Amino acid sequence: MRRHSQYITGIDGLRTLAVLGVIIYHLLPNVLQGGYLGVPLFLLISGYFVTYQVTKHFDQEGSFDVRGFYKRRFKRLYPVLVAMLVLTTAYITLFARPLLHHIKATVITNLLWVYNWWEIKHGQSYFDQFGGASPFTHLWTLGVEAQFYLLWPVILVLMLHLLKRRTVKWLVLLLAILSAVEMAVLYDPQNINRVYYGTDTRAFSLLLGAWLGLTWPLDKLPRNLIRSDVQKLNGIGIAAIIITIIGFVTLNGQNPATYRGGMFFYSIVGMVLVAMILHPGASLNAWLTNPFFSWVGKRSYGIYVYQYPVMIFYERWVHVGVHPLVNAVVELLMIAIISELSYQLLERPLAHYDWTNLRQDWRNLRAVTWQGGIKLAVSILTLGIALFGFSQPDHQPAKNVVQARIEHNHQLAAQNNKQIAEGKKASTAQPTKLEREYNLTSDQVKKLQNVKITAVGDSVMADAASNIQKLMPQAYVDAQVGRQGADTPAVIDQLKAQGHLNKIVVLNLGTNGAMTKETVNQILAGIGSDRQVFWITAHVPTRPWQQTVNRQIKAAAKQHKNVHVIDWYQESNNHADWFAADNVHMDEQGNVHYTRMIAKAILNNK
Structure with a gap:
């Protein structure tokens, strides 16, 4: 099971668990909401083997060849990264030009291994998987690892020279704990990027792996153990796997507990798992x-490296919401094929390539076969397209019609909310005009003019806010682009404290991702059983969580008598003419139908 003394085949199993967790999280976040915990497993493995390698050479030779280490590491990392950047940039240049925004900064910061720090200020949240997701977001991990590769060997060698080994061990453990404490202290639910992408706040996984490398060196672990000790190690290992999988299934990335010890806890569990895999007696x-x-x-x-671009580009063309599992399988196959091609054509050949022969190989290009010539021509063409896209002026993409309308309607809603808060009478449209536009009777319009509701939602609600307040001028609308279900309990509490949470509450949540059962319960508990809740189902055919969200809403209605379903998904399913190009946000006609459905549901419940 061990190909040679330093290659532990079970670590490939752990890498498999980690990468599948991350991919399934990206494909089906409602199925594996904690799959991002695969990243700490990768970091633990890196922390262990780098530290073990440094200390072993230091013990044997009294020093460590840092330059040789850099050469090996970056010879491994750069080819795949560069290929991915070139291919992705070329694709964007041809088929997704709006994504060229920030392409220079993205490429350069990735090549310099500081992309994670750039994303802290300029990137989107790792958990925002709807609003124009970037195919590069996941590369923040490579920045963290590369910075560790650059700094840690130097720091560790200095510590080994200056301090006793026991002191080094406990200092490394202390640094890991301080990193976790820093994550908890700096955590801000309004800006998760700082703690999620920061090298300092994610270092605890690397440092726990490093601590294990100092305390659990592979070459000093006993092979022959008594049966009871083997059983203990195996039991601990099985428990660590079970707890890790539980974390994959349950640990929501937007839960404050994740950053206040949750991720650190699962890194400790992962460290124990690594230790059990490494032990030759287990x-x-x-x-x-x-x-x-x-x-x-x-x-x-x-x-x-390749998984996220495949997903982003595939889901730009295919509506995955209706058949999320089928599409997930297709995407997995595409990722596997591209990764295999990369491994056979790029990673394996370059792993053993002697770069001192580069000049001679370049001179021998004339003797290349026709197959090699085609490969070279395709490579040059792809690079040329990527360089063309890279060289384009960096302009903020122009707002499309939907974005402009959402922004305009959001501003109008804010003005109307201010009038309501100040006790001023909101302006109303002519009843006869509203009757014709929304296909309602004069009696219905009259009732709606006086009904008081609070509407809470995401960009879909923000888009329809103007229509809602035109038909129901007493409606207080709190809608925000990109709002997640996990953000909503705090919004409900704030509205209640300000006196803006009316007896009728309309919710439109789920456009940006599925919610946990805990989040749904928190939202409804915050609203209270004395209010009537009208929850609108999601129409998000481009995302895999559409059906999950709608099942959650219907389940909540069955469990709570005051919750009523407004089935917008069912009503709009065969009306593509009601939607804009993204098939999620409505056009003007769709906003009218959406608002009329809300109004009719409220009237029918009175």
Whole structure:
């Protein structure tokens, strides 16, 4: 099970678990909401093996070849990263030009391994998977790892020279704890990017791996153990796997507890799991060794790098919401094929390539075969397209019709909300005009003019806000582009404290992702059972969580007598003419139908 003394085949199994967790999280976030915990597993593995390698050489030779380490590491990292940047930029240049915004900064910061710090200020949230998701977002991890590769060997060698080994061990553990404390202290629900992407706030996974490398060196672990000790190690390993999988399923990335110890806890569990796999006396290494895990593990770097562009570009063309599982399988196959091509054509050949022969190989291009000539021509063409896109002026993409309307309607809603808060009478349209526009009777319009509601939602609600307040001028609308379900309990509490939470509450949540059962309960508990809640189902055919969100809403209505379903998904499902190009936000006609449906539901409940 161990190909040679330093290659632990079970680690490929752990890499498989990690990369599948991340990919399934991206494909089906409602199924594996904690799949992003695969990243700490990768960091733990890196922290362990870098530290073990440095200390072993230091013990044997009294020094460590830092330059040689850099050469090996970056020879491994750069080719796949550069290929991904070139291919993705070329695709964007041809088929997704709005994504060229910030392309220079994205490419340069990735090549300099500081992309994670750039994303803290300029990037989108890792958990915003709807609003123009970037195909580069996931590369923040490579920045964190590369910075560790650059700094840690130097720091560790200095500590080994200046301090006793025992002191170094506890200092490393202390640094890991301080990193986790910093994550908890700096956590801001309005800006998760700082703690999620920051090298300092994510260092605890790397440092826990480093601490394990100092306290659990591979070459000093006993092979022959008594049966009871083997059983203990195996039991601990099995428990660590079960707890890790539970975290994959349950730990929501927007839950404050995740950043106030949750991620640190699962990093400790992952560290224990790594330790059990590494121990030659335990069975976990053998259990996590098989051809599939070996295949995925060896290609895990390429799989991780290519997965997000494949998903982003696929989901720009295909409506995955109706058949999320089928589309997830298709995307997995595409990722596997691209990763295999990368492994065979790029990673393996370059892993053993002697770069001192580059000049001679360049001179021998005339002797290249026709197959090689085609490969070279395609490569040059792809690079040329990417360079063309890279060289374009960096302009903020022009707002489309939907974005401009949402912004305009959001501003109008804010003005109307201010009037309501000040006790001023809101302006109303002519009843006869409203009757014709919304196909309502004069009696219905009259009732709606006086009904008081609070509407809380995301960009879909923001888009329809003007229509809602035109038909129901007493409506207080709090809608925000990109709003997640997890953000809503705090919004409800604020509205209640300000006296703006009326007896009728309309919710439009789920456009940007599925909610946990806990979040749904928090929202409804905040609103209270003395209010009537009208929850609008989601029409998000381009995202895999559409059906999950709608099941959540209907389940909540069954469990709470004061919750009523407004089935916008069912009503609008065969009306593509009601929607803008993104098939999620409505056009003017759609906003009218959407608002009329809300109004009729409220009237029918009175």
